Amino acid sequence: MSVLYNLMDGFEGALTLMNLMWIIAGAVLGTLIGILPGLGNPAATLAILLPLTLRLPPATGLIMMAGIYHGAKFAGATTAILLNIPTETSSVVLCYDGHELAKQGRAGAAMGMSAISGFIASTIGVIGLTFAAPLAAKIAIDFGPPEFAMLMVFGLLLVVSMAGKSPIKGLISMLFGLLVACVGVDIFTGSERFTFGSINLYDGIEFLILTLGLFAISEVLINTGKKMKEAKPMDTPKRFRDYLPTWDDLRRSRLAILLGSIVGFFIGALPGGGSTIASFVSYALVKNTSKHPEKFGTGAIEGVAGPEAANNSESGGTMIPLLSLGLPGSASTTVMLAALLLYGIQPGPLLFTSHPEIVWPVIASLYLGTIVLLVLNLPMIPVWVQILRIPYWLLYPIILLLAVVGAYSVRGSIFDVWLLMGFSAFGYMMRRLEIPAAPMLMAFVLGPEAESSIRQSLMLSNNRLSIFIERPISAGIVAAILLLIAFAVYSRTKHRRRAMSAY
C-alpha cells in the first residue's frame, strides 16, 4: 500500500497551479507538434526546449516534457486519419482503417475513437507503471537479442499478412522497405551499405523523409493529375453528435482497447521496444481475433481503437526502463534522460528510493496529462475535421510547404530535402502501380531492429539457430507466431468454405 501513499504524495506535488499550467502548456505544444510535421518530431522539440526546461524545477520540467511526449502521440493520429500522412512511426497503422473511415465521412468517429481509446489505454499504462514497474522491469531485462529477433520476425510476417488485396505487391513493398533500411554504416563491421560515398547517408535515412515522400507529397502529385475543380473535398458531418463515435463503435472496440493497452504496456517496457511494433502487433491481434477480419483495411473502427490504445499505453510502459533502470527506450525518453542528468539526477535502479519527490509527481502528472488531453482533444475534433473542407488548391501547397520544412528540420540538412523529392517520385510510381506504401514504411522501421537482433543472437550462439527456441521467452514468441498463423489460416479457410457453400 506504500505505493498508494507515494502516489498521493505525488498528486500533492503535481497539483500545484504552476505544474498544472505546465501540463497544459506541454499538452498543447505536443498536440501542435503532432499535427504539424513541419515543427519536427517530439524528440527534436524536447531537445530544443531543454534549455527552457532546465530553468524550471526538476519535477515541473519533467512534467512538461511528459506532457509534450503524450500530446504528440495523441495528435499523431490526426494527420494519419484526416490526410493519410503518418507523422510518427506509430501512426502508420492508422492509415489502414482511420483514413478509410475519413473517406466514408466518419473522420470524427475515427478521431473520437482514437482519443477515447488513447485516454483509456494511457490510464491503464500509467496504472501499470504505478503498480507493476518492478515486475515489468524484471521481464524487460530478460528480453535479449533472440527474443527481440522473434518479436521483429513476428512483426515482419504481419506486414505481409496485412498487405491487402495483393500479397505479392505487399511483399514487393516490404522488400523495398528492407532495402532502404540497409542504407548506412553497419555497426557490426563498420562497412558502408548503399551510401554511394556520401556522408549524408552514413546514418541511414530518416523516417520522416520517407513518410513525407511516400505519403504526403506523392498524394499531392497523384491528385495534380485530376481536375481540381471537379475533385470534391471529403464529406464532413453536420451535427456535433456525428463527430463522436457511436455506442455501437465503442461496444465493438471494447476488446480491441483492452488488448491494445496490455500489448502496448509490455512492449513499451522493453528497452528498444517502441510504439511502432506495439501499435502494429496490437492491430494484428485485434484483426486476427475479430469475427470479421475481412472488414479490416476498409474502415473498421476496431482497427483504429486497437493500435491507438497500444500506442498510448506504451508511454506508460516506456517510462519503466527510464525510471527504474535508467535506460531510455526511445528517442524522446533519451532526451528526458538527458534532462535528468543535467538536473544532476542520475536515473537508475535507485531513483525511486533516492528521488521520490521527482518520480511520483511525474507519475501523477501522467494521470493528469491524459485527462487534460482528452478534455483538450474531444472538443477540438470538429475543428480539425474542418481541414477536410479546405479546397485542394490551398491544402496541397500547405502540405508541400510543411513537408519540405519538416524534412529540412529533422537534421537541418538540405540533402534530406532532395532525398524527400526522390522518395516523392518513388511514392508516385508506387501509387501508379498500386503498390501499397505502408508495408514499405513498416519494414523500414522494423528491418534494422530485426537485422541487428538476429545477428546478435547468431553471434552469441556461434551461428546455431536453436538459440531461438532454447530460451523460454523466445520459444514462447515462436509458439505465438505459429499459433497466430494457424489461426489466421483456419479462420480464412473456414470463411472461404462458408462463402463457397453459399453458392
Added chain:
Amino acid sequence: MMKSKTLRPLALMSSIAFLAFSLVACDKQENAAIPNNVQMVVDTGPGGGSDLFAREIVKIAQQAHVLDQNWPVLSKPQGGGLAAMNFLNEHANDPNYISAFTSKWVSTGFTAGNKAATTVDKLTVIAMLADEQQLVAVPAKSPYNTFADFIADAKKHPGQLVQVGGAYQSVDNLAALQIQKNTGTSWKYLSFADGGPRITALLRGDAQMMIGAQNDFSEQVAAGQLKIIGVLSSDRNKKFPNVSTLIEQGVPMNGVPDELQFRGIAAPPGVKPETIAWYQNIFSKLVKSPEWEKYMAEEGDRTQYVTGDALKQKMSSYTTDIKQLVTLLKEKN
C-alpha cells in the same frame, strides 16, 4: 480566361514553395575574428554523450559567469563524427562554429572508407578539456574479481566470452583488440546501437564484460547489480579507489593509449589566432571553476586542460597509437 484560373493555384503553389526555399537559404555568413553568435556542433543526437557534454559546458560557463551568451547545440550525428567534421571544414574561417569533439573522431577518420572525409588534423584543435577514464564492469555475481581473472578464463575458452559495446570501431573495442593481441587471447564483441541494451545484456548474462565510463555503471554498481574489476588508465578511479588498474594487475597494456577517451574543443580550419585566444580565455576560466570540478567528479573524468604545442604533441602521439589499433581492427576482419 479559363487558363488564368487554372494557373492561379499553380502560381500560388510555386510562390509558397519559393518562400519556403528562400527562408531556408537565409543563413548569414560573418567572418569577423571575434565570435558573436557561437553554435556548438556535436556528433550525437539529443541526449547523447557529446550533446550532454556541450550543454554542460554552456550551463557551467554561465553559472561560473565566464559566459553571458547562450550557445545553441547543433546536432550533426551522421557517421559518428564525420558529418560534424565535414560541417566544420565547410565553414572554414568561420569563428562562430566550434565543436565539442571526442577522441573517437581520430579513429573514425581512419576507419571511414570515404577518402574525401575530413580528419581531425585538418581542423583547428583549440583545447583538450577532459579525460574520461575507462572502467571494466562485470555482473555483480560474476566469478571474475579482477580483469586478470577474466583474461585467465578467456585463455581457457578462446573465442567464447562476450564483451558488450557499441560500434565496432569504438575505442573500447580497439583497446580490447590490443589487449587480446598482447595476452594471446580472443573473445567476442557484441554491438548494440543504444546504451540501454548494453547494460541489460550484462545483467541478463548474454555478455560477461563491458568497458565504459564511470557513469555508464555507477547507478547499477550502487544497486548491487554490477561490479567494477579494473581501470584502463594508469591512475585509479576516484570513485572506486579499491579497484586496481589493469597495469597493476599485470595485464600488458602496450599499444593502448593512456588517455583512451578524451574530450576537447575544435574549430573550423583557418580561424584567426585572435579567435583561438578568445575561446581559450573562456575555457581556461571554465576549467578552474568549482562547478566544473564538481561536474568532473560526478562524471569520473579528469580535467586535462592542454593547449598549444603540448596539445599538438598529444594529438600526434594519440593519432599514431590509434592508427596502429585500426590496422589491428582491419586485420581481424
